[in-house]
Every structure is written in C-alpha cells, then in structure tokens.
Amino acid sequence: MKKLVAVLAAALVPAAVVTPVAAAAPVDVLDSVNTFIGTQDEGNTFPGASAPFGMTQVSPIGSHYAGYQYTDTAIRGFGHFFLSGAGCWEQGGLVSTLPRTGTFDPANPSTFDQTKYASPYTHDGEVGSPGYYKVHLTGYGGIDVETTATTRTGVERYTFDQSGPAQVFVNTGQANDKEPVSGSSIRIVDNRTVEGTVESQAFCGGKPYTTYFRTTFDKPFTSYGTWSPTGGTPGSKESAGGAGLRGAWLSFDNPGSVTASTAISYVDADGARRNLAAEGNRSFDKVKAATVNTWRKELSTIDVSGGTNDNRTVFYTSLYHTLLQPLTGNDVDGRYRGFDNQIHRAVGWTYYQYFSLWDTYRSQNQLIALLRPDRARDIAQSILAIHDQGGWLPRWAYANQETNTMTGDPVTPYLVDLWRFGALRGLEGKAYQALLQNSTQIPPADSPFQGRSGNESYQANGFVQYDPNFPKKGQDTDPNHGASATLEYALADCSLSIMARGLGKTQDANALAAKGQNYRVLWDSTVSDRGFTGFPRPKVEGGAWFTPADGPYTPEGQDGFHEGTAWQYQWLTQQDIPGLVQRMGGQQATTARLDDFFAYSDLLADPAKTVREEWVTGPYNYYNQFRYNPNNEPDLHSPWMYTLVGQPWKTSAVVRAAHTLFTNAPNGVTGNDDLGEMSAWYVFSSLGLYPAVPGTGQFVLSAPQFAKTVVHLENGRDIVLKAGGADASQLQYVQGLRVNGVQSDRAYVSLEQLTRGSTLDFRLTADAAKATWATGPGGAPPSPCA
Template sequence: MKRVLAIVALLPVATIAPVATAAPGDVLDSVNTFIGTQDEGNTFPGASAPFGMTQVSPIGSHYAGYQYTDTAIRGFGHFFLSGAGCWEQGGLVSTLPTTGTFDPAKPSTFDQKVYASPYTHDGEVGKPGYYKVHLTGSGGIDVETTATTHTGVERYTFDKSGPANVFVNTGQADDKEPVSGSSVRIVDDRTVEGTVESQAFCGGKPYTTYFRTTFDKPFTSYGTWSPTGGTPGSKESAGGAGLRGAWLTFADPKSVTATTAISYVDADGARRNLEAEGNRDFDRVKAATQRTWRQELSSVDIRSGSADNRTVFYTSLYHTLLQPLTGNDADGRYRGFDNQVHRAVGWTYYQYFSLWDTYRSQNQLLALLRPSRARDIARSVLAIHDQGGWLPRWAYANQETNTMSGDPVTPFLVDLWRFGALSGQEMQAYQALLQNSTQIPPASSPFQGRAGNGNYQANGFVQYDPNFPKKGQDTDPAHGASATLEYALADCSLSIMAKSLGRTDDAAALAQKGRSYQNLWDAGVSDRGFTGFPRPKVTGGDWFTPASGPFTPQGQDGFHEGTAWQYQWLVQQDIPGLVQRMGGAGQAAARLDDFFAYNDLLADPAGTVRDEWVTGPYNYYNQFRYNPNNEPDLHAPWMYTLVGQPWKTSAVLRAAHTLFTNAPNGVTGNDDLGEMSAWYVFSSLGLYPAVPGTGQFVLSAPSFGKAVVHLENGRDIVLKSDGADASRIQYVQGLRVNGVLSDHAYVGLEQLTRGSTLDFRLTTDAANATWASGSGGAPPSPCAS
C-alpha cells in the first residue's frame, strides 16, 4: 500500500544550527489521538483512561473501528484494542443518539450501517481522556466522550429541541467483529443492561462482555429490537446472532449523559463498576481522567523540538500507555484462564497481551517508567500460568489465541525480572519459563506453547511443516526457521536469569540453545552478492527447497511475516557468531548497508524509506529490505552498533523517524498495542533495549536537545544533546555519562535507574563520528560463540 505522508525532507548538512522549538505547555495539547487512524495504523481516537478496561470511541467502516476517511459514524463502542492487526477488535455495546421518527417494524431500521450519522471533522477533538465530534445528521448533535478505568461516559447535546433517541446496539460492533449472541434489558427509566458474546481476536473463541448503562435523565418511552424488527414498550431482547438492541426516547432533553460500565465477570461486576465510578458529572470525569493522563505523560519531559515532533513523541507515549488493559472489576474480581472468578487484592490484574509484538520494547518502556505497574503485569502473566496451566503467547481476555509464533513470553518475563518486577516471585517465574522452554503443553491444553519443541530439543531446530496441526491461527512448525531463531533468542535470555538464580547447569544448556540459529545457517546460499543465510529444514534435517525452484532468502517459506533477509538479524545474542558466518565485520556491515539501502538513504532519507524499504503494512514477503512496518527486524538499526559502526544506527533511525508524522497516517504499519509507538519513544530518546535479558540500552543520537525521564523512584534520567535536530541526519561524536567521558555505545539499567545524565555531542559529519566504534564500544553478547 502506497503511503502518502506529510514529511520534512532530511538533508545532511555540514553545520548544526539552532532549532526552532515549541514552547512547553500542557502535555495533553501535544497529543493527537487521530495519529494512526488511517492506513492500517489501527489506533482509535476516542477516550480511555491509562490501561483502562473501557474505551469510548466512534465506529466507522474499518475493522479497528474509526477510520479518518470515513464519512459516517455508526455508533460509539465501549471496547477497543489499539493498533492490533486481526479483524476482531471490539466496538462492543454501540450507542448512537438520533432525533426524528423511525419505523420500528422494519428490521433494517436498526442496522447501524443504515442509521449511521454523517459527521464533520470541523471541531473534532481527540485528546487523552476526551473526544468530541459533531454529527451532522438528525438536525445536528455534539457527542463528547470521556472514560474512567471501568466506565465510558458520553454527553449528547442536541442542536434542535424536541424528542431524541439513543440506540443501544448489542448485536453489532466493529466491522468484521462477529457477535454470536447478545441481550438487552430495560431495568428502569434510566438504566439498561445486557451482554454481548463476541469472537476473540484472530479467530479465537467467543467470550462474554457484561454491560450496564445509566442516563442522567429519565427516558419517557422505549422499545427493543430483534432480527425480526422492533417492539415498542418491550423491555427485553435476547438471542443468538443478528440485529438486537434497545431504543430509549427522551422528551426534550437538550443534553443527555450516558455512563456505561463493562465487566468480563458477570452482571454484578458491571453494576458494581458503575456504582464505583459512575454517577459523576461529565466534566468532573473528564477533568479527573485528564489529570491522570497528565501525570502519566509527564513521566517524560521533552524540552525542545518542533511542535509536530513533540506531538508525535507524546502521542507515541500515549499509545504505549493504553495497554495491557485492566482485567479486574472495581471489587478486584476477574475471570481467569480457568474460566473461574478470582480476586486481585491490593494489585491490578491485567489482560490482553500481544507478546510477539510487545516483548521487543513496549514491555521495557513500561517497566522503566512504572515499575509498580510492571510488577502487576508480571503477576498477571504468572496468574495465567497458574490458572491456565501454561504461559501465554497472545492472550485475549481470558483465553489463549495461539496467534503468532516463537517464544515471546520468555524474553518478556525475563526482562520484567531484569527490571525488578519479579521480586519475590523469581523461582516461580523461572520454573514456569523452564517448563515453557523445554516442554510442550498436553494435547488437552488450549495452549500450544512451543509446538516445535520436540524437534528443537532433540535436533536443535524447529522443522518447517506448513501442515503441522494447530490449536489456533498459528503454529511454530508452519514457520520453522523464524521459530528457531525466536526460540534461540528466548533461551539465551532465560540463560541469563538461570545464571543469576544459581542454576548453572540450566544456564549452560540454555546458552547453548541460544546458539541454535547456527543449525539453520546455510553457508551455501547466496543472494545479492552475500553468502550465508538462515534456511528452513524439514523433518529429518534436509534443507527445504520449494517446488517452484531454488531456495531464495527473499521467499516466505519457513518465516513468519518476514523473509530470511529480515530474520537473519534476529541473532543479537551472538554477534561474534553471526559476524563470523557472514564473513567478518566488514561483510556484516556491507550486508546491513544493502539491507537499509544506506547510500541512497544518505542522499534522500525520506524518499528512500518510502521507495526502497518495505512499503505497505502487510507487505511482509518477497523482500530483501528493512521492514519498518513490522516487528521481526525492529532492532536491526542497532545491529550497526553491535558490529562496530554506531554512527550508521543514528542515520538509519533519523530516516525511519520520517515515517512517524503528526497526521492520521502517521504510524508505520499496525501500532500493535503500542509496540511501534514504544519503538519510536525509545529511539527518539537515543536508547533502545536491543538484547533481551541484559538490561543494556544501546545508544544513538537523540532527536531532542533535552529530555528528562522522571523515574518512579524519584530520580531522573537526563538526556542532553545540544543542537539536536530531528529533521537532519546527525551522529554521536562524543558522550559524557555523569560528567565522565564514555566510549561505550550502551548504558546499563542499574546506572540509569540510579539517576544519570547522558550528555551527547552531535555532528553532521560522519567522518567525525568514530565514537564507540572501537573494541569494547558495543555491549558484549550474552551467548557468544
């Protein structure tokens, strides 16, 4: 898909000039929730509290809900995922205000595609905790939304006087979100409640959401509808798939406020959530939620940069802080992976874990900024293991979808351990991770785990078998080569934890497994002048050769959402071994140059990333370039640093940042529950957790002259880089850490969390950017050959 973006061209220049900066103000004004609502960014513009259970956002024609180019709004749903890639993304309990008469006997009257209202972008507002839009149908209606953790609040203000209606639609949701059953019941003249049974993400199983909605004014009449039409005066409608809901008529309301609470436990959960957080004035709820957002976003203080760059940064931080979602009700109850009701006392149970995406940087950003929340996230993942019998991969509500491949939960939890989030639970976590690393769930388990472990443990690789049985959408042998690389990275990270816990034999065995990628390195494969690439093997150990002809590293066989060109870099745990197999550091760097089209990038950064890198959010295969739209090679820019050319990391990142803009299409690919946004936050600050489990942050040229990260322990990480200009390619010429010169292109977690000042000296001349390029400049590999 061709992406047309508003960009600022990057041109290398000889000198650094002062950069015009935006005057710091309210951080909420530096967030634009419309970023990512076009071209498959799949974000939503509506209101949510940080990590909230409930979100209130408009529903349009797209499977993620709203799309900026939509011409009509079908309703305002009360559950959304931010940036996910599969179809089933919520929009449950859709409400829409209307005026005028309608024919209840006609079933199509209650189809949200039919009764959808046109709207205007004029006056539309998308800020943290607040969304506003003017519906131009029905005589004109302003809709404002805000949210608490467990409730969504809408205020409808009608342009004309007279009767008004609110449609509460339980039988429809986002486009392509199957609703298999629903119910609605009129409780009294201000309250409705019901259920929605919908399908989980990526072809998962149906699950039930309970809701309760209350209005600040009484409605004077009502009715419900079913697939056969509406019945005035009816108080209840329940059944399977199909049109279903209720309409509520207000005599002459001028304005109506509706508050909706949801629960995954039961109807009492929704009622208690409403009692705990509802019955408050709209403006008070908005003010309270925005205060919370202000506190969260102010954890990073950007003190320079253009207004657009600040908006891109803070919107990225905002998207990072939306998930995982709160899973327990206000009373602490939650529905576990055993489908039983449990209670979180004194902590928050979180759910919706897109681990294949978020283990790469979103997880570490949350752990750095909010260790207390990271502890609850770690505890939640362990609760899934305890109640479900296995660790998750893509956990949606209270079920495992078995979506994506590899072993993302291991680096995810190991990094949480490394950040201190498993204090007191280290051995419990380690045992669960060791089970996951070395075993396979029983056939009766809904978890698929490391389905390729049989061959991996016996022979050191996951066989490529596209017909291997599945328990969900994906299975590891269907992507045997990339699964092997992911397993190896995960095992290496676990070896670090094992060694720290005194499990020396385990640590040695896991470190050896961390080099399993070598078993798939075919030294006889050549492409584009380079020799040696990872290649799938089939059961028995033979190299895979496609029926259509010779194996090519640009093909899709054996790799999940990528090719051998992209996955060859997923070996950051063993840089010496990788470099040796590529023919030495010079050849490895030359291969990176080709991968990034580096020479073209220097001449035309913004054009190169759009014309020569992988384009289109789902264009994964038959490629030999860097894919900035997807996760497998997100860390690849830092591979330059790891092979001894750190200045090129900074150049590639500045070019990549042109893909992130203050526009609806300003997110590259799916935002994937904040992962792409977290990548931008880290890389624009100038540090990135490239090697799981090590606690090492690899450094690069920051995009801002000064940024201060306020840690939860009261200490600060200060990142200074006088003359930083995000619109140009710049390199690091020198660094002082706490006033002491440093020639290391990395800094450890412990040093950062004690409070540190990193003072970068930048240059636009690559010839002067030899900083950290010598021996010892790059961090050591934890599982080096």
C-alpha cells in the same frame, strides 16, 4: 485540546528537508497529543477516550475493523471496547450507542442496522486528546458527541442542536466491522438504566467470550422499546438471543443534552453494576477533568525540550499509545475471570489482560517497566496467574483465553526482562519454573495452549522443522514457520540463560546459553543472494534443507518465516554477534550486508524518499523482500546491529531516517501500532536508548532526537539526556558522550546506571567522518550467548 488541522499535507514533506522551528514548550503536555495519529493506513489506533491501561474505551465506529478510519464519512455508533493498533479483524466496538432524532419504523428490521442508521459527521471541530474526544454529527439535525472514560466506564454526552424528541440507540447485536457477535441481550431496568451482555468473537479467530455492561443516563427516558432480528417492539423491556440485530431505543422529550455512563465487566452483571456505581456517579465534566489530569501526570513522566511542535506531538502521542495497554482486567472489587474460566480476585494489585507478546516483548514491555515499575510488577503477576490457572504461559492472551496467535516464544524474553527490571522480586523462583517448563516442554493435546509446538524437533535437533501442514490449535503454530520459530526460540533461550545464571542455576544457564546458538543450525553457507553468501534456511523433518517445488531456495521468499524473510530474520541473532559476524564472512562483509539491507548509500542522499520507496512497500507486504521492514516486528532492533558490530554512527542515521515515517497525521504510524509496540520503538529511539538484546538490561545508544529529555522515574530519580544542537530534520551522529560528567566511549548503558539516576550528555555532529565514538574495543556491549 489537539485538533487535526491540515496535517495530511504536512505529512508529505520529507523530514530531511524541513527547516526546524524552535517551539516554545506547551503549557499543557496534553496539547502535544493527537489521538488521530494511526487512524489511517492500517495503524489501527482509535481516536476516542480511554484512561491509562483502562478496561473501557469509548470511540467512534466506522467502516474499518479497528473501528474508526479518518476517511470514513459516517459514524455508526460509539463502542465501549477497543484495542489499539492490533492487526486481526475482531477488535471490539461492543455496546454501540448512537444519539438520533426524528421518527423511525420499528417494524422494519433494517431500521436498527447501524450501517444504515449511521450519521455523517464533520472533521471541523473534531477533537482527539487523552481522555477526551468530541465530534459533531451532521445528521439528525446536528448532534455534538463528547466522550471521556474512567478505568472501567465510558461516558458520553450528547448535545442536540434542535429541540424536540430524541432517541439513543443501544446496539448489542453489532460491533466493529468484521467483529462477529454470536449472541447478546439487553434489558430495561428502570427509566434511566439498561444492562445486558454481548457474546463476541475473540481476536484472531479465538473463541467467543462474554462482556457484561450496564448503562445509566442522567435524565429519565420517557419511552422505550427493544429490537430483535425480526424488528422492534415499542414498550418491550427485553431482547435476548443469538446472532443478529438486537438492542434498545430510549426516547427523551426535548432533552437538550443527555449523558450516558457505561461500565463493562468480564465477570458478571454484578461486576458491571459495581463498576458503574464506583466510577460512574459523576458528571461528564468531573470525569473528564479527573481522567485528563491522570493522563497529564502519566505523560509528564518524560519532559522533552527542543524540536518542532510536530516532533513533540509525534513523541507524546507515541508515549500515549504505549500507555493504553495491557488493559485492566479486574472489577473494582478485585474479581476477574481467569484462564480456567473461574472467578478469581486480585487483592492489593491489578490484574491485567490482553497481551500481544510477540510484538511487545521487543520494547513496549521495557518502556513500561522503566517508567512504571509498580505497574510492571502487576503485569508480571498477571502473566503468572495465567500460568497458575491455565497450566501454561501465554503467547497472545485475549481476555481470558489463549489465541495461539503468532509464533516463537515471546513470553520468555518478556518475563525475563521483567525479572531484570525488578518486577519479579519475590516471584523469581515461581517465574523461572514456569519459563523452564515453557522452554523445554509442550502442552498436552487437551490444553488450549499450544506453547512451543516445535519443541520435539528443537530439543532433539536444534531446529523447528518447517511443516506448513502441522496441526494447530489456533491461527498459528511454530512448525508452519519453522525457521523463524527456531530463531525466536534461540533468542528466548539465551535470555532465559541470563535469568538462570542470575538465580545461581549454572547448569541450566550453560545448557540454555548453548541453545541460544541454535540459529547456527539453520545457517546455510551455500545460499547466495545479492552478492552475499550464507543465510538462515528452513529445514524439514529429518534435517534436509527445504527447497521450494518451483525452484531454488531464495532468502527473499516467505517459506518458513513468519511475516518476514530470511533477509529480515538473519538479524534476529543479536545474542551472538561474534558467531553471526563469523558466518557472514567478517566485520566488513557484515556491515556491507547491513548497508545493502538498509539501502544505506541511498538513505544518506535522501532519507525520507529511501524509507518510503525502498523500505516500505505496504502495511502487510512482509514477503519477497530483502530490505528493512519498519512496519513489522522481526527486524525492529536491526538498526542497532550496526552498533553491535562496531559502526554506531550508522545506527543513528538509520534511526533518524526511520523517524520520517512517524508523522503528525492520520497515517503517521508505520504499519499496525500493535498495542503500542511501534510507538514504544519510537519513544526509545527518540531518547537515544534501545533495549536491543533481551534479558541483558543494556540500552544501546544513538543520537537523541531532542536537545534535552528528562525521564522522571518512580523512585524519584531522573534520567537526563542532553544533546545540544539536536535537529530531527537532518542526519546526525554521536561524536562524544559523557555519563555523569565522565567521558565514555561505550555505546551502551546499563539499567542499573539509569535507575540510579544518570545524566547522559551527547555531543552530536552532522559529519559522519567525525563520528568515531564507541568504535574501539569495548564500545559495543558483549553478546550474552557468544
């Protein structure tokens, strides 16, 4: 198992000066995963146990809204639902359980506040590995807690250091910090079983929703009681009501160890009971062995050779984080709660939920579709089911509701890429009609979906107006960030034009491709900054340029752009490279602007220092910047803009520098991991492949991080990536490439090439002057909407 040992200090060593040490391949790929990565500095991952794409996760609750934080000094409980890497406050921790010993005063309500009964713990011996977590609580005489999980159940084993009476607190009225619980219930079913409900707030200010649970113990409890906001009642079998402290204590006589299995359901109590009956009737060790083996198979999809142990650990932990979500949504009998709040049944497929589309359309979606096409098909079918039930496609779908979080139109490139990867076979027409509706229309006022709320202006004038006071149905709405929404719409329309053309809808394709150039409508050729002229600029209703009340417009400001600036969003135009280059004043001016954006000359001198001091200014410092922000999604693809404009060697340098931000440490994720998006970025960029332009099925190439990587596809074929002499501790460039033994001077390969099985043999060099590969005509992929 991977233990966290002295990695904090190691993380401070710049990767550019580390001498690589050849590492023998671990016997078990699971030894190359450290689930503590991302549990500090707003990575917002969780270290506890989950099955791949599981409904239930079991992880410790600390002082942070995402659950656990590595610097926490106490554990409040072990919750049974978590999101990995999300940014908003409401992130689960539902059905919090904690073992304890000793006496307590049930008449005092504060006795049952998890912030007060929390136990201190130690990192010594703490284990975080796929499917298994272990920690020693140093309070209550000392208790070992181990957790594992199936798809729909979480299993904990509590081993007490001292003999004598013990209790387990099952807390339904509290969850993660800042996760509101508006109502809950718990009921003692028999001397081994409790069940109940938790009504909690959905993500990013969404509406309350209900989670049903059932917990069973492997040993009978000898006494019990329940508590409510006014205190506890020994012998009480039930507590139910609104917000406030609520739960049950279960007492055991000298148990030695106790195992608790908890199943959840979003459908009803019967769903939780059936899930527990199907997946919970096994010992802790058997559940752990099965889940660990499942993870072993999932992670062995990619075999990497070379690099240091830390390199491998960061890579496989990133792959692990990518494969945690979206989450399974249906019970074992196929039932799930739909977006019409009715019960539906998935027969012969798995319904998935929790879609962070603004984040994951950029690379996590494509990684799952490449590695797990069968799962990608179920994901696509799940999104179409949301459209069937709710009437519209989602943007940030949490449980069975649309939160209307973030802006733009992420579902379009997301579904178009799933079509490109073959996940919509037989559903193409249905998907296209849903996407066309989403692209051209606006949901009615009484719909909970907001869709493209800026479409009235966009369809008429080619831009979304900037209006910070535009009414919204949730946390966000597109006109509040009109400039970035315009660029997102244009990218989405271009991707949909590719699908339309592929389906023989030529007229639609031409119209959508033209809209793919709408970023040009916001290009103000009079704006100058840092010696460069021409930037995207918001327009207000009526078409006038936006000018701040306190001074002239600056592309370093936040007005009109969502979690970014014009400097960062100017690159979200990868669908029309010739048009962008023309507006920036030609190739030389464009590459000079990229050099300034990445602080390229400083990066060559000291990559690790440059990315930490000039790129990254804080996990949520999105504004007043003119540099690359690797913490956030809008410009994640921008390193590959160098390749798209004819300088592929610089892409390799920038990506290698960015890799120094990902370390084998709790703070080893840059910004929120965003349901695996940042991790997927790392996986793809480490392979030397990146899906830079949505809908094209093209992977833009750069220097791989490992000497050899083999990707085992579901169809039985392999993608083999060779890069002799690859050394992640220094900047390296591609000097030459052979694809299936044939010399290639193209900086991209197609999805079709990869899925047929391919060998890409890169020749690397540390001398940029020798890196003339793919710099000639045809070296870069063509722009789909030029």
